[in-house]
Amino acid sequence: MKARRRLAVLPTPLHRLPALERKLGTGPLHLKRDDLTGFGVAGNKARPLEFLLGDALARGADTLVTAGAPSSNFIAAAALAARVCGLRCDILVAGAPTPVELASRSGARLLFTGADRDDLDRLVDEHAAKLRAEGRDPYPVPRGGATPVGALGFAAAAEELADQLAGDATVLIPTGSGASLAGFLAGQAAIGASWRTYGVSVSRPADRMRAEVLDLATRCAALAGTPAPDPRDLHLIDATGTGFGQVSDADRRAMRTVLDTEGILVDPTYGAKMFAALPTEAPAVLWHTGGLPWALKP
Incomplete structure (x- = not known):
């Protein structure tokens, strides 16, 4: 396990x-x-995050990268989980800029993509690759922790x-x-x-x-x-x-x-x-x- x-x-x-x-x-x-x-x-959402954050910490990751719509419960939960686990958190958000208060109050960096929800998993992987090129160690997670x-x-x-x-x-x-x-x-x-x-x-x-x-x-x-x-x-x-x-x-x-x-x-x-x-x-x-x-x- x-x-x-x-x-x-x-x-x-x-x-x-x-x-x-x-x-x-x-x-x-x-x-x-x-x-x-x-x-x-x-x-x-706390259930998958227990294993996702456990795996991220075990791998020595420094940044959780995930995505969702502005109304997503998962992105708010992921931001808070990253915060209490001592990781940075980058969240790619579908659509135009709009308030995402719970995630932002947990210290996540919100990146508004203007993209549809169906494009977000691809963008998560691309953003993680960019962070690796900068010397970071990201842990990418698709929408909903799937x-x-x-x-x-x-x-x-x-x-x-x-x-x-x-x-x-x-x-x-x-x-x-x-x-x-x-x-x-x-x-x-x-x-x-x-x-x-x-x-x-x-x-x-x-x-x-x-x-x-x-x-x-x-x-x-x-x-x-x-x-x-x-x-x-x-x-x-x-x-x-x-x-x-x-x-x-x-x-x-x-x-x-x-x-x-x-x-x-x-x-x-x-x-x-x-x-x-x-x-x-x-x-x-x-x-x-x-x-x-x-x-x-x-």
Whole structure:
């Protein structure tokens, strides 16, 4: 197993949602509270960052290089993780200059690229090469920490869930870059769990995500020295709607329903779309990834 720099308070709680069950008329619903990882407002992003920063420190890196949209929870979490680990942090930001307060307050250098999100991973590699030419030792990380090392965070999370949950279940994980879902599938295969795992894809079409997630899950398993996941264990729900970050009326209703029944805030980009896509199978575990509920008001 790769080096790990502990950041999160783990395990995060798993608890029933009885009021929501009554409201929706479903079987047992459980919520995995990665909004309570206890590291800034990083939510589930603290999990991959533990392994990414552990690997960066083990390699003697001096600068973390990553990228994302201005609203990305990952870039804010990465900036804070680099700060507490004593590394510099360069963040390439999609689009035109705009305030990215959490990342900038953590001391990151923000480089506004004017580029689309899909171009950022290439730009991360190019920027890292430039830093190496200047004599620096960068550690490049693609959007969302989508590497086999980053996926180890959710491979460990699968073991954590197995310790908390008795019996079979349907597991829903909001999916952006695919790293969390890929790691979870690798971890599920490692422990032989028979969960029905759904990725709720909010960023890219489900048919495109499938190959990417399976490839990353296989490479994560190889890194951990565990069996590769069975492709039949991966199920995807397309929740891209009109585009990444676009909040629909259904998303707002889901946010309001969860808040009014259980007093829990979910974000509109990931959490709300997961609750809006609830499958009929129960019992179910819904993975609360954290994030800020900025679109709650009408």
